Amino acid sequence: MSRDQRVRHNWALLFARYKAALMQKPLVVVFTLAPAFLGAPLRHYDFMLKGLQEVETDLRSLNIPLLLLQGEPTEELPRFANARSANTINAGAMVTDYSPLHISRRWKSAVAQQLTIPLYEVDAHNIVPCWLASGKLEYSARTIRPKINALLGNFLTPFPALEPLPTTPREPLVEWESVRQKLHADPSVPAVDWLLPGEKAAADCLNSFIQQKLSGYALERNDPNADAISNLSPYLHFGHISAQFIATKVMASQTLEEDRKAFLEELIVRRELSDNFCAYNDHYDSYDGIPNWAKETLAQHNGDKREYLYTAEEFERSATHEPLWNATQHELVQSGKIHGYMRMYWAKKILEWSRTPMEAFDIAIALNDRYALDGREPNGYAGVAWSIGGVHDRPWFEREVYGKIRYMNANGCARKFDVQRYIKRWML
Ligand SMILES: Cc1cc2nc3c(=O)[nH]c(=O)nc-3n(C[C@H](O)[C@H](O)[C@H](O)COP(=O)(O)OP(=O)(O)OC[C@H]3O[C@@H](n4cnc5c(N)ncnc54)[C@H](O)[C@@H]3O)c2cc1C
Known part of the structure; x- marks a missing residue:
C-alpha cells in the first residue's frame, strides 16, 4: 500500500485479496515509511500516520495485518518479500498501487528487479487506469475527455466486499508512538486541525459536501468566500477516499445536472489529466x-x-x-x-x-x-x-x-x- 491508503473501495487491495485466495496464501498489507518523502514536513506525516493507524484497525477487523516497514522502500521491501519467500510462509506475489511520480516509479522498478515473485501494479487512484485512458501525453482536457468518457462505463463497476481472512493474524500491532518518535519530519510546518485525517473523516466530508455544498457548486466554486468546494483533495491525495466512490455518490445525488457535471469534470477529467501529464512528461515538475x-x-x-x-x-x-x-x-x-x-x-x-x-x-x-x-x-x-x-x-x-x-x-x-x-x- 503506497498511494491509496484505505481499506474500502481499493482495487489494489481487492486484487491482492483475490490473488491470496487463488494462491491459498495469507494476505499481509505492507506500508514502507520512507524517512523523507520529497521533503514532506510534520503536517503531512501527521495526516498520513493517523490515516494509516485507522487502516490498521479496519484491516484487523478483517484479520488482515498491516506491517509498517521503516527505511528505504528499495531496500526494505525486497528484503521483506524475499525473507518471506525463504521461510515457511513463502510469499507468492506482491501487489502495489499506482503513481506516475518519479520517486514512486523509481522505487517500483528497483523493487521489481530484486524480487523473485511476480509484482502486480493496480491503478486504484484513477477511475480509468492511467495507461488505458491514453498511451501518450495529452494536449488538454479537450483531448483526454472523450477518451476517458468512452471507457468510464467499463470502470464504474460496483466494488465487491473485501473478504476477511479466516484466522487472526500473528503479526504484532504497529507501535505508532515509537514510529512517530523516529521521524525526522520538519516541525516548522505543523499539523492542521480543521480537517481530520482518515477514511471515516473522508466519508463524512463527502457526505456533507453532497448534502450542503454540491447544489450551487457550478456557480459558486470560484468564490473563495463561499465555502462551496469539497475539500476532498487532501483525502484524495493520501488515498483516504476513492475517486470512483465519490463519482458514483455524486452521480446518484439529487442535485442539478449542471452542479454534478461541473464537479465530475474536475474530479475525473482534470484530475486524471494531471496523472497523464506526470506519466508521460518526464519533466512534469520543472x-x-x-x-x-x-x-x-x-x-x-x-x-x-x-x-x-x-x-x-x-x-x-x-x-x-x-x-x-x-x-x-x-x-x-x-x-x-x-x-x-x-x-x-x-x-x-x-x-x-x-x-x-x-x-x-x-x-x-x-x-x-x-x-x-x-x-x-x-x-x-x-x-x-x-x-x-x-x-x-x-x-x-x-x-x-x-x-x-x-x-x-x-x-x-x-x-x-x-x-x-x-x-x-x-x-x-
Ligand atoms: C497552482 C496550482 C496548484 C495546485 N496544487 C494542487 C495540489 O497540490 N493538489 C491538488 O490536489 N490539487 C491542486 N491544484 C488543483 C486544484 O486547485 C485543487 O485540486 C482544488 O483546489 C482542491 O480543492 P477541493 O478538493 O476542495 O476542490 P473541488 O473543487 O471540490 O474539486 C474536487 C476534486 O477535483 C479535483 N480537481 C479540482 N480542480 C482541479 C484541477 N484544476 N486540476 C486537477 N484536479 C482538480 C481534485 O482532485 C479535487 O479534490 C492546483 C491548482 C493550481 C492552479
Missing part, C-alpha cells in the same frame, strides 16, 4: 516540461522589466506589496490548502514577480509541496505548469512578462468575489 510555444513566448519576455521582484524567501513570508496575494500565501501556510480559484492567481503572480519564469516555477512547486496538505501530487505539478507554463491551456493575448501565458489580476478577482472579505479572513 520548467523544461512546458510546451514549446510557452517556452518561446516566455523567453521573448524574459528581459521585460518586472514592476515588483521578490525572492523565494519573501514569497514564503507573504512579504509582497499586495494584500490579496499575501492572503493566499497565509491561507496556504495556515490551513495547508489554497482555494482552487486563488491557487491560479497565487501561481501567476509568482511568475509576474520573479526574476525568471524558471525561478517562478521552482518557487511555486517548492511552496506548494511544502505547505499544501494535498501537495507533492500530480494535480499540483499540473496546476503550476498550467498557471506558469501554459500546460493544457492555449496562447492568449500577448503582454509584458507573461507573453502569451494567460493573465490574471486583482481587478478580475474583485469582479468575481469580495476581495476584502477574503483578505480579512486570512490576514488576521
